[in-house]
Amino acid sequence: MKAAQTSFFDGGQRLQMTESIELTLQSLQAYGADHPHWGIAWSGGKDSSATLTVICWLIDSGRIAAPKTLTVFYADTRQELPPLAIAAQHIMDELVERGIRIEVVRAPLDKRFMVYILGRGVPPPNNNTLRWCTRQIKIDPMEQALRDRLGELDGNILMITGVRQGESAIRDRRIEMSCSKDGAECGQGWYQQVLPNAAGLRGRIATLAPLLHWRVCHVWEWLKHWATQPEFGDWSTATIADAYGGDEAEEINARTGCIGCPLAQEEKALENILRSPAWAYLAPLRGLKPLWRELREPQHRLKKAGIERLKDGSIAKNPQRMGPLTFAARTMALDRILEIQRTCNAAAQEQSRPMIDLINAEEEARIRELIAAETWPDGWDGDEPRADTVMPIVYQNGAVQPLLFVEDMR
Incomplete structure (x- = not known):
């Protein structure tokens, strides 16, 4: 008979998981108090969803002090896989119930993916000379939303992201070069006092990746088994696993992108979804x-x-x-x-x-x-x-x- 887990931080069978959460807690304690306002950049994917729900739980449970304001910036590209978009809507409803402010960030109408291609006539993006999509439908709108929000606030803002070490080799090398930037300790999250590529925001915004050290198995464990329980927030995160292959998501180390992403060699994410009878109707x-x-x-x-x-x-x-x-x-x-x-x-x-x-x-x-x-x-x-x-x-x-x-x- 399995022994009951008496406390989230007792360790025991889940020692590695609790160590990861403890480091996340230390990261937020180390840098959070220096910023009266927090923002969370949320794409609806596995890493940013884990980051969002962990932070909300840490605040709700009193393990970290709540900032003066907390704003969740949801990057709605209009190209997300349906299970992710649906899960995001459910989580937004749960955020509203908690009184948390949500900014749904979209590109202007004429710059949205479908309108830009079919209306303006710009060819679909490619990986060589015409990779315009990520900046146009995600990065630029997010930076504009930050500028608008900062115009409403006094003081600086800590922008929290779901970046994890290991998500991509290219990103890892960038993190490696910057891991000690601005005095951040290894394992305390990737803290930077200047938001990359955000000219004009210098001095008023910093970034923190408090799940930088999480292994992918911890992300799945949190989303599928912990966050869904009332004691950890009762979040609608289990649906997210559907978009990555359900129970097989961890084994295939699945990642998602836009529906029919022109930049991907294979349509792995969509095929993972279509294996489920519940989503098979999306085969077209x-x-x-x-x-x-x-x-x-x-x-x-x-x-x-x-x-x-x-x-x-x-x-x-x-x-x-x-x-x-x-x-x-x-x-x-x-x-x-x-x-x-x-x-x-x-x-x-x-x-x-x-x-x-x-x-x-x-x-x-x-x-x-x-x-x-x-x-x-x-x-x-x-x-x-x-x-x-x-x-x-x-x-x-x-x-x-x-x-x-x-x-x-x-």
Whole structure:
């Protein structure tokens, strides 16, 4: 017969877990009191959700003193996997019940992922020269929300993030170089007095990653078994595991991204969801990634016909670079996405499951408005040839290689 766990901090069978929480507690005690206002950057994913609910529990249980104000900034990219978005809504309801302020942070309408691609005609992002999505739909809106909130507050703010050592090798190297920045001790969280990439906020904002040292198994343990219990907050965090593969999430070390993420090689997160009978009705979402790949093809885009001078007078490195989506391509993609949405929602109604809105009514109206207004990205006017048009090659130095065997190519 298993012995009862008498206290959260007694150790025993869960010694490693309690040590992780103890270090998180020390981190918040070390730096929290220096900042009258706290903000929590929350994406709805596993790490930031664990960070959010642990901190709320530590405050509710009296283990750390509550700040003067606490604001939760929820980064709503409009591209989250449905189980994560649904879990986030439930957790927001629970935050409201606790009287905690929530700021839902979204990109402006014209810069949202679907509107930017289908309305303005910017091609889907890629990992080489056009990775615009993360900054535009998450980082920039979050920085603006922070600026707006700081304008309402006196004093500085401690911005708390869910960054963990081990989440990504690239991020780990950055953490390694900064782990002792501003006097932070190893294991006390990654504390920095300046928020990276936030010009103009210097001196009024610092960041802290109090779960930096948590292992992924601790994150799952907290979300699936601890946070859901009344003594630790009774949070709706178990649903988050569905988005990462349920009980197998820890073993596959799953991560999630946007639905049909154009930057991912494989659609692992969506496939993890579809293995569950409860979410199988979302199978049409598999059509998004092939669509983004298709839209990168030349027949759906324009290209520059020759030498292109930039605003500073210099010559573009690629004189015949491919550019924006044609109106026909945008309309085709819009119709296909709306059909995917309709198919999912018809099944959702039949099965009494949650419905989705890849493109809501406001976004659809704006996309159609931008297309009707013949909107092009900066530097394009729509008179450029389609990218699959065969024409002489123009080099950056102005040299032209004429077409050979023109008769045979017609």
